[in-house]
Amino acid sequence: MGRGRVLYCGPIQHLEPHVYGANVLHVGIYRPFRIRLADGEWRTCRCAVVPAGVRHALDMAGGVHGKLFVERTGADAKGFRKRFPYSETTARFFEDAETIECFRWIHEEDPNRSAVEQRLERLLSTREQTPVELDERIRQVIERICREPDRNFSQEELARLVDLSPSRFLHLFRQCTGLPYRRFRLWKRMVSALELLHASDSLTRAALDAGFADATHFSHSFRDTFGVNPAPVFRNIGRFEVSPGMVDKR
Template sequence: MLKLYPAYMRLFIWRGRALYFGPSVQLAAHAYATVALHVGIYRPFRIKIANGAWQSCRCAIVPPGTPHELDFEGGVHGKLFIERDSSDFLYFKRRFAYREQALSLFQDDELVQQLCRIYESDPDKAVIENCLDDLLRCDGELNLVIDPRVQAAIDLIRSEPDYNFSKEYLADRADLSPSRFLHLFKQHTDVPYRRFRTWKRLFLAMDSLNAADNMTIAALDAGFADAPHFSHSFRETFGINPAYVFRGINRFEV
């Protein structure tokens, strides 16, 4: 049991979700390829969408592909990613007042208390997964259905994230024109194909980097051209340099 609750960095990844805790100052403009739930563990934080004004809140939901900046002013940042191509997404939409095209700012005491308990008690990953199941009300009733042509492309990206499948190749496999395939893919994932592919590659590279501590090898294994390409994509997606995250991370479990 942690007693002083210092600002530890932790990252846990499952097939349909990822949970991050850590200290955060200000994150530059960035955009995820999936829906993200931000929580100020001990106090409110500030968020700004595109060129809008800064707003203060305790909880925020940011839709996929939405550029935003964050400022936690040194506070502890709790962040839950919900993959658009998983059933977790349906439970997430049912549990929270999620607006797919707009930022949602709100207060949810149960959410804050649950994440605070996880952060402070630092349990094993299975316990954390059960806590998130309870939070999302995962009862086995909901099943995500994705067009099988899009699902086939997603499965291929997952199985070989380091391979650069072209839109023409995937469209041909789906018996669609490239433009129709890209439209259908975005319709079912909320983001363009290239952004989705980069998102999957980033998590593969993070896993490799955590295990081997070699950014060049991790970048190449995940399909990036080189370490600078990985760093640029990471900062564009998460608003921060990967070296900062992986120098300070205390627990990383996939």
């Protein structure tokens, strides 16, 4: 986790319909997987890019799966968009040997964090990209949300913070992030909970500190975001790392 991105490699069975708060690259590391958008038909592919906010289900049938989440306002956003051109409203399906090999290497070699980050930077050519230009008012709002994830900021409160009407604020926020405000706030809270979990090793404590009402609220939100209950994920995960400087923000 770091730089506005999250990486996962490992075995997965089935993920119920869910909505991510970041663009995601799905990779079937050794074989194709199945994906279904909203209520559409199942489709088989080896790689797919699903934009933030697009609901979809996955069926890997026990295969080893790779995911790279890249936030639209993150440092990798431009490199991701250039490397994997996609529509903001629907998924793109393709096969890419370099991408598959990158994820296979990460899964099999289990390299350290620095080596993984260097490999992803080569894949996305991030060093050649300039930062995403973000409206300064929305940047202020995002920084406030990240700084205080446990606060239930209303849209009216945030609109006043940047001297906008609530309707203009919601429109501009979605234009800049690709997500409705509440969906974006949920995603940031989820990421904050994962960062806090890495530091505390208590799922309930991390959920409460990230702004979820209780463990049940977190579990329901996690399932809606990732398509699976959190308990088996963190019980079976073999390695979990957060880039330095991400956890202690407050």
